[in-house]
Structures are given as structure tokens and as C-alpha cells.
Amino acid sequence: MNFLSIFVLIPSLMLLGLWAARNIKQIRAVMVTGASLLMVMAVMLAYLYVRARSAGDTSQMLFTSSMEWYKPLNICYAVGVDGISVVMLLLSAVIVFTGVFASWKMKLQTKEFFLWFSLLSMGVFGFFISIDLFTMFMFYEIALIPMYLLIGIWGTGRKEYSAMKLTLMLMGASAFLLMGILGIFFGAGGTTMNILEIAKLHIPIELQRIFFPITFLGFGVLGALFPFHTWSPDGHASAPTAVSMLHAGVLMKLGGYGCFRVAMYLMPEAATELSWIFLILTGISVVYGAFSACVQTDLKYINAYSSVSHCGLVLFAILMMTHTASTGAVLQMLSHGLITALFFALIGMIYGRTHTRDVRELRGLMKIMPFLSVGYVIAGFANLGLPGFSGFIAEMTIFVGSFENTDTFHRVWTIIATTSIVITAVYILRLVGRIIYGEVENKEYLSLTDATWDERLSVIVLVAAVAGLGCFPLWFSSIIGESTLPVITQLMSH
Amino acid sequence: MEQYSITLLVLLLPLAAFLFLGLFGNRFKPLTAGLIATIEMAATTVIAYFTAFKYFTSDRLADGTFATCIPFDHVWLPFGKTLTFNMGILLDPISVMMLIVITTVSLMVHVYSLGYMKGEKGFQRYFAFLSLFTMSMLGLVVATNIFQMYLFWELVGVSSYLLIGFYYTKPSAIAASKKAFIVTRFADLGFLIGILIYGYYVGSYSFEYSVHIKAIAAAGTVIPLALGLMIIGGAGKSAMFPFHLWLPDAMEGPTPVSALIHAATMVVAGVYLIARLFPLFIGYAPDVLHIAGYVGAFTALFAAVIACVQTDIKRVLAFSTISQIGFMIVALGVSTSTDPHHGGLGYMASMFHLFTHAMFKALLFLGAGAVIHAVHSNEMKDMGGLRKYMRVTHFTFLIACLAIAGIPPFSGFFSKDEILVATFMFSPVMGYLMTFIAGLTAFYMFRLYYNIFWAKPCELKAGHDGHVHTPHEAPAVMTVPLVILAALTCVVGYIVPFGKFISSDGSAYHIHIDLKVAVTSIVVAVIGIGIARVMYRGASRKIADGLERNFGLLYRAAVKRFYIDEIYQFITHKIIFALISKPVAWFDRHVVDAFFDGLAWIAHVAAAKIKGLQSGNVQSYAVVFLWGIIAIMAALLFITFGVFWLL
Amino acid sequence: MNISLDTVIFVVLALVIIVFSVLTVTTTRILRAATYLLFVLFAAAGIYFQLNYSFLGAVQLMVYVGGIIVLYVFSILLTSSRNMDDRTVKVPQSRFWTGLISAAVGFVICAFLILKNTFKEQVFEYGEVKMDVIGKNILGMDKFQYLLPFELMGLLLLACVIGAIVIARKR
């Protein structure tokens, strides 16, 4: 039994535990135990990983193991982690943990909610540990399906519509993905589904030209690639808090991770050749999301468009195809995951009290709920890339990396992308100025209370993570950096 | 190097104070929190002075310069293999000088704030932010590389934002803080791109140019571009035209904050940036430097003109600050070489002026704060005749006014004189222009002075407690910093050996007064003061009103600050929001999203139609079945008999 | 062209079939439809007789006319109630025309085929099929003999009878 499988095992055990749980206390106990255990395991994995690396283990993936489970297509349950997966697992663990606390007061069908939530976590963790294309795809689907129910049942607003839209668009994307995966599998000779082994083989360039866009698109939709991002605003706006957190925080990262790990890594020639198309799209995403966020009136929409912008930056950086930029991309995934989860958690908490997310109605929250407001301001600063928070290091790494491309095309798009940091400042400050500051206008709000302990815990953990990453980036940056190198080498060698 | 290890505390102490007060501040009584911050600040000041003392008394190198010390320099964030983002401490004459300026003014402001902010809600928060600002500003000046500078540059921006928006329930304060942050951030975009270009071509962000001299030389033509972009960032922070518009609005913050951030320290960051990059400018991009100088000169003139007609005393001071920073930039901009004797004088003059200006401008602001504290208004019309009530404030304010007007023996005279000398060396036209602006400065400062302390006695207003109360002198905790700063203003001009420590090439330079220039400037200043005295000293404002009437258009334009704010409003609201964001959002909802909704709709409709076929009605099935057979038969007939089988 | 008796009988039978089959499907009363069907079936039996398949004609008369139609009449009477007739429900125009056109087109194509196709040479041998031949063929097991289908038929009928009872019996 491989150590990594524990990340799939724990959510499965949580499912069992929830199934057996009889009342809300037991449900919470199961969730907290499971989520904490996941966090501990993620930290331990990071520790083991670093120890193995410093002991001189230079193989690309550590803790690998492979178990065949469908011979005719050579499908294996193959797992393994490198630095990118390790930090992604850490991110997922943190967000699952805080998500549990953010949905502490879930009333409606609590058990079912957490059942689906655990299943979703299982998919996410499974995705990050797998190195077999098919297993990866399977976990991806596992993560996708619970979304529909979670939004459709526990959501707010136009939840059926949003759930349907989100699921359909992502399922459409996964159809592309399946095509891409099969293309890669057969293009590489049909002998293996293992990413590491495929990387050593060569896929004919004609096939790469067909399957690279398909695969990239398949993952890119999940990474909110323009113009396939429209599921994001509606989906996030309707989803319950913890689901928004997990979805924007982790699930959207599956897109960037997959683009990098599968599309770019396995089809380097086509990637070099065709990156410009997607570069234009992602560049548009970055600026477009930021501009759209400026005039939204729903807090969650603002954040969703902001996510479009920031996740666009992830793909943008990946496509820049330099070592620094791709390191920055992973940092940005990490950073955006934490920040956006923090945002959604806070928005959920504010909404739970005021029952509105309309920025035109909220005002003077600082006076009523100082803790949440300060959290919101911090999240805002982190989002606009203030030094000391994770956004800054990620964005700077991306921009420095992007600048390593000397041709005019890349330069121009880099400069266009940098303007997003100003636009981000515009909408964040507008928002903070409008809802946090000012006098309380609605007298009914005066009786509202500040965060309770469970909410405080989840906010504090996230803020600490954001600030920790922002103040001490060296460790993360270096373990990510050494893991992005093989992919970049692969890209450069062609 | 180890001897400067203690300097690290200069950064860590304020940071600790910020975190401590930020997290636990509300557990303490306001005054306790304030005292904690103030004591911490005093400790920081002591360390900074200690460092400065040690540094300036250390042995000079063989070429007569002070060694640049880098006690700390650690990789903070690696970019790829070679390029790294370091964090560290760099000590050289200007950074050490800045340490002194910042800690001195900051300490004064801390002490002053204990009195000024008494009873305000959020007292703890205020001190936490002050500590944050101090930390960031100190981090900025001791940065070892341009990226670290950028990092702290952003942090001072945000602490400025937080402090301007301190009264967060006041809409104007919120708007002002937002404006300040966004305008400077927009400018910082230029700075960032400049850094990116520089870093890529030079392969390092470090300020130790000598190490990378080859790479810099190889980079060639992109260096001026990079430097030009960086100057944009500097212009944003230092409120140079056209980024000046945030500074007057920033006066919405508490007055001590204006003194610290928006007069003495943060706004001179742009000047400091140019000074930091000075060798590069001289070596590779003198033209860019001169352009900056012209912009500085224009800004100085522009701001001085506006300052002459503003009625809000803090705004007058704000425009005066802009104008004075313009002076500093001009001084740097007219430099043509690193030799202080031939064209490099401006560097020293600029730093000198930065130093003296910090003192007297902080004094002016704190004095203004005391006045505002007494009359509860920012408007000149609510003041007048205050000299009787507030003797200490009056006296110290007068000293500061004389200093800024350039009257000997106060400090401003010396530094301004050096600037004028440097300017005349560069071009006489520029020199006369700057002298004229110096005169204007004297005029508007004394307009301010006479309006506050002389003129008609102010109307005594009923306070909120119902009874009329006379303006009274501020408490000792506020006047003491005033007196200290006034004393400094009197004496720092005599640090004649200033040039010994700081000069463009690092070697000692003996400051001497150019009599011709000095006399001219004094005469001009005195004329300015005289006009102001005639116009504003008395209770009647006949001349002033007459002038306002006769130059109506110009006057109104100046009062409206030449409509730059309106243009800004137009750009942000009309262009960014109405012309870009709204259409983009509309496009997103009605085109992109509608496209996918349309796809779903098509699928839905098609499904409904196909579902209709599957009705469960056998008769319908039979019809389709029959037609199927007919079609097959027709096809077979067609194959057998061809098209004309009917015939 | 001489008109033989055969021809006359055929014309009469054909007219009966055509007229009454049309009436069968167009009448609005079910009982009448069943009656018209009865005439059509009679005419069909007549055709069999004309073709000298007396056995077939007899079967037709016995099973159809004697059995099935009686079954129909009973069931009609059993299920009839006031609103059961098609009179109460008008056939929608669209459905009527769809049916008519479909049927007409089908008919035209089939008629065309019949008239256009060149068949094998036609012979017509007068004379009955001998009963023993029929019996031998039904009960034989050689080529062109049909014991197996006959047995199957019997089984089917049995199954049907049981099935009908099971389905229709009162619960």
C-alpha cells in the first residue's frame, strides 16, 4: 500500500463514517477528524518529500507505485508526487479543512451535504496524486459530479440553472479531455497510460497538433479560459460557501495543473507551436475578467470574475514556457486558491448575516462585524497583490518569468497582463470602500453579530496561509521550481 | 559588517509593534497602545541614530567615499536560476540619512499623535498603521535591490491608503484613500515594467552597479527605457504632474499622518529612487534625467500657483509639498555628471533639501494640526488672529514659514540655495524660473501664515457643548514635538558638512554659498513675503478680492486646480467604467454567456422535438414506418428505372 | 373482348371489396364497421372460391365470418357506451390527410409496381385441389409439407385461448 493512497483512503473512510453517523455531532466529528487528518498527512507528505529530496533523490516523481487494473488498455492505478503535487495537496487539505468549518452551521440535509463534499475531496486528492492519464481522468470526473448536486440542492439564487450550466460546460470539457487522453494514449503507441512513460515516447507531430488544443481546451475550461469561463460566475454565485471555496480554490486549479502536466508536458512540440493562440485567449481572460469585475454588483460575481482574471494568469504563465513563469503559475495556483477560498468564506459569512450580496445594499460592515471586515480587507489586499501576501510573489514570479521571452508578441501580452494588477486594485478598493467602510445605512444590520469561533478558525487559518506564503516564499518557490524544470526541459528540447 | 547587525532591528521593531498592536491592540487601553508604539519608535530612532553615527564616523575608503555596507542580503524569492529577489539592508550615505529623517519625523509624529488623536476611535489601529508605515518606509530606504524597494514601495502605498482612510466612515476620506492608492498604483505599473526590463537585461536587481557594470553596458539602449519607466513610478509616489492629484485629497487623513507620510517621508520616495539610480542615470540616461527635471520644474510652478489660491490650509501645504518635491527633482534633473564640482551639485542639493524639507514641512503640518485641533476646521475663513491664543504654535509655524521661504539663517535657505546654484549651472532660464517659484513659495506660505495668525480675529463659534470657547494652545505632548522640530529647522541648515557626507560621487564636498544667487533669492523671497503681508495681514482683504475679481478666469481655474481632477474623474468614470468595464460585462453576459446558453437552448429544443417523435402513439409510428417503406421503395425504383421511371 | 362469367363475378366481388372496405374505415359507428368488414370478408371468401381454393374459402368463412366477426360484435357490444363511437371524436384534419396521402402514395407505388412488373407466365388451371392432397400436405413431413407449422399453430391457439382467459378473467 502506497503512502499516497491514504489521500484517497481518508475521504473514503469519511464517506463510510458519515454513512454511519446518526446525528449532527457525529457528522461534525467525522468531518473534523477526516479533514484534520488530511491536513496532517499533507504536511507529513511535504516533510517526507523534502527529506527525500535533500537525501538526494532526484527522480522526477517520488513515492511512485503502479497497480494494473485494466489490462487491455494498460490502465494502471499509478500514483506519484513531485513538488507541484505536494503543494497542491497542501492547498487542498487546507481548503477542505477550512471548508468544513465554513459550513459548520449547514442545516439542510447535513449528512448528504458532507457526503458529497467528501466525495468531491476524494476526487480532488486523487487527481493530484495520480500519474496515470486514465486514473487522473477518473478522479477528475469524481470531483465534477458532486458539484451538480451540491449546487443544485444546497445553493442559492438560480441554483438549478447554475448547477446545470456548470456541470454541462465542465462535462463538455471533459469530453474533449477524454478525446485528448485517448489521442495521447494511442499517439504514443497505445502501450501505456503513465505520464512519465509517455513523456519518454514521442507522439507524432501531426497528432500533437490535433490533440494539444483539444487537451488544453479540456483542462482550460476548468481553468476558466476565455471564452469558456461563463460557468464560473453563475456557478460560484449559486454554490454554497464551502463548495465555492473548494471549487474556486482547488477544482479550478485542476485545470491549470492538467494543462501543465498533461497537455504541455506530453505534447511539447505542438505546445511550442500553438501556444500563441491560447496565449491570446488567456491574456484576454486576465484583463477581461478584471474589467468585468469592476461593474458587478454581486459580491460573488466580483470574486468569480476576479478568479477568471487570476486563473487566466495561471494559464498565461504556463504558456509563457519559461521556468520562472511556470513556477510562478504554480505559485499563483496556490495563492489564488487560498485567497479566493478566503474571499468566498467571508462572503458566505457576510451573506449568512445580511442575506444579501448586493454591494449597493451593504455598507459600513466594519462597524458591525469588524472581524469579518478586516478579513475581507486583508483578502482584498492579498488579491490585489500586496507584498506580504501570496499574490505578490506569485504575480511577480509570473511577470519576471514572462519577461524572459524576448519577442514582441510575448512582451506585449505580458505588459497587457500586468495592467490587470491596476484594474484589480480599482475593483477591490471600490468594493472595500463601498461595503466595508462608511456608515451603516440599514438599521437592521446593527443587530448583526461578528464571526463565531468556527468562522474565525477558518478565516484565521486561511489568512495565516496567505500571509505565510507571502512572507516566506523561498521554500515553496524552490520545491515548485525544481519540479517545473523537467516539463520546461521537455518543452525546450523541442 | 557585523557591527551593523543591530540595524535589522530598525525594521523588526516597527514590524513587531504593528503585528502586536494589529492583533492584540484592542485588548489594551488606547493610551497604553499608543505608548507601546511610541516607545518602540523611540528605540528604533535610537538605533537609527546609532547606526548613522557609526557609519559616518567610520573610516573612509581610499577614494574618499564611505563604504557601502550590506550587513544582510538574503535570497527571498528566486526567479529561475540566477535572478533572485533578495531582501537585505544596504547602508550608504543616503540611506543612512533617510533613516535619520524617517525615524526623527516618525518619532515626533508618534509623540504628537498621542495628543492629537486622543479620544479618537481606533487609536490602537492608528498606531499599528503608523508602525506599519514606518517599517515599510525604512525597508524602502535600506533596500539592497530595486525589487525590494518595489515591495516596500507597495507597502508604504498601502499604509498610506489605510491612514488616509483612517476615518473610514467619512465618504471623502474613503474616496481620497482609494484615489491615492489607485493613482500611485497606476504609476507603479510603470515602475514594475521598468524593473522587469532592467532585471531581464542586467540579470540582477541589485543596487551594486559596479558588480554588474558589464551587463549594464551590454544592455545599452533599454536602460534609458527601464529608467524612464521607473521614474514614472517615482513620479506617482512623489506626486509629480500628472500624478499629483492624489496628494491634496490625501489630506483627508489625520494631520499627523499628513505630516509623516505626505510631507516628510513617503512622498520623497520618488526623489530617493532617482537618487538611488543616480549613477545609472548619469551614465546611461542623462536625457531621461533632464526630462524628469523639466517635469519637476513644471510641477513646482504649477503646484505653487495653485497653492496661492487654496483656502484649505492643509491643501495649501499639500501643494507646497508638491512644489518642494518638484524642487528636489529639478535639482537631480539638472545634474550632468557625478562630479559634485561640475554638474553633480544637484544631487547633493536635492538630498539636502529633502533633509531640511522633511523637518520644516513636518513642522508646518504639525503646526497646522495644532491649529485645526484648536478651531476644528481646515478652512482659512474660520481662522485669523490666532497668534494671541497659540503662542508656541505661532512661533514655530513662523520659523517653518521662514525656512521654506528661504530666509537665512533657517535651514531651507541653505538647501534651496544649493538647488538654485545647481540650476543656474545647468541653464540660466531654469535658474530664474526656479527663483521665481521660490518667490511664489514665500508668497503663499506667508499668505497662509497671515491668514491663520493675523488678519481679522476669528469668529468664535459655539462648540457642541453649547458654550462658546476660545481657541487654546495644544497640550504639551503636541507642542514639544513642534518645538523640537523648530529647533531642528533652525540648526540643520548649519550642518554645513552635509556635503561632506553626501555627494554625487560619495567624496566630501564643501558646501559654499554662491552670493549672487543667494542674494537674488533672498530678495525675491522678501518681496513675496512683503506682498503677502500687504494683502493678507490686515483684517480687510481689499487687494486680494480685487485681484480675484480681475483675474477671475485664472483664479477659478487655479482654485479648481486647473481641472485636472475633473479630467481624472472623467477618465476613471467615463472611460474605464462606462466605456470599458460596462461593455465588457455586457459582452460577457449577452454574447459569450448567451452563446453557451444558446447552445444549451438548441440542445433543449432539439431534444424536445425528438422527444415528440417518441410519443408512444402507435399510429404515428405506423405513419413513419409507412413513409420509410415508401422511401425505400422509391429509392429502389429510382435505382432500377432511373429518373424517368414515371414516364 | 368477351365478358365471361368469371369476369362478371370478379367485378362484382371487387366492387364489394372496394366499396365495403372503404365504408369499414370511414363509418363512424363501430358496429357498422364490423358489419361492413363482414361483407368484405365474404367477398374475400368469394375470391378464394373463384380461384378454386374451396378449402381456403371455407376456412375463411368459418374462422373469420363465423368466429372473428362474432367476437368483434360481442366485444363491441360489451365495450360500447355512449361516448365510445368515433362520432364523438372528430378525426383531426391533419391526421386524416396524413393518412389519406400516405395510403394513396403507398397504393400508387404498389399499383405501379404491379402493373410495371413482368411476372412469370401466368397459367390458370381450373379444378379443385383435392382434399386428400391438402390433408397429406398438412400432415406430411416432407418438402412442401406442413406438419410442423400446423402443430405450432395448434399450440399457439391453445396458448391464445389460455392467455385470453387469463387476461380477461375477472379479478
Add this chain to the structure above:
Amino acid sequence: MVPMQYYLLVSTFMMFVGVFGFFTRRNLLTILISVELVLNAVDINFAVFNRYLYPEHLEGMFFSVFSIGLSAVEAAVAIAIIIVVYRNLENIRVTGLNKLKD
């Protein structure tokens, strides 16, 4: 001797009348009656082909005999079903019979 085509035309006509009836009628019984028309038309065809084209064999005739038998079976079962339906739903119009579909 009447040419074979005439028989065929008559039976074809009968069949399509039956088809028309099947399409347009609403009552289960009348639909069944229409089906009887179709079946009879086919039976006639078998007999005619047998008589005119292959007089030496008897396949057509036997097929017709079996077909008649099958019709009897079909009619019996169908009517049984119809009666049950009627008993349960008081209705044997096809438009009313959609309980299974919903």
C-alpha cells in the same frame, strides 16, 4: 380468365384502405378491424400468386390458412386485452391510453 394483376390491384387497394384506417381511427376496435383488412388483403395475394404462378404447389394456400388462424389468435388476445382495458379505464380510445407512458 381474369388477369392476375386485377386481383392484385384489388387486394392492394384493400390493404391501403386498411392502412388508412389504422392511421386515422381512434377506437382500438376499429383499428383492429382495419388490421383485419390488411391481413385479408395479404391472404388474397398469397392465394392469387399460388394459383396463377405456381399452381403445382400449395404454399400460398397453406400460408393463407395459417394466416387466418393467426388472425383468429390475434383477434382473440387483442379483444381480451381491450376488454380488460375497458374494464379498468372505461375507455378504449388510443388518445386516452397513456398511463404506461407517463
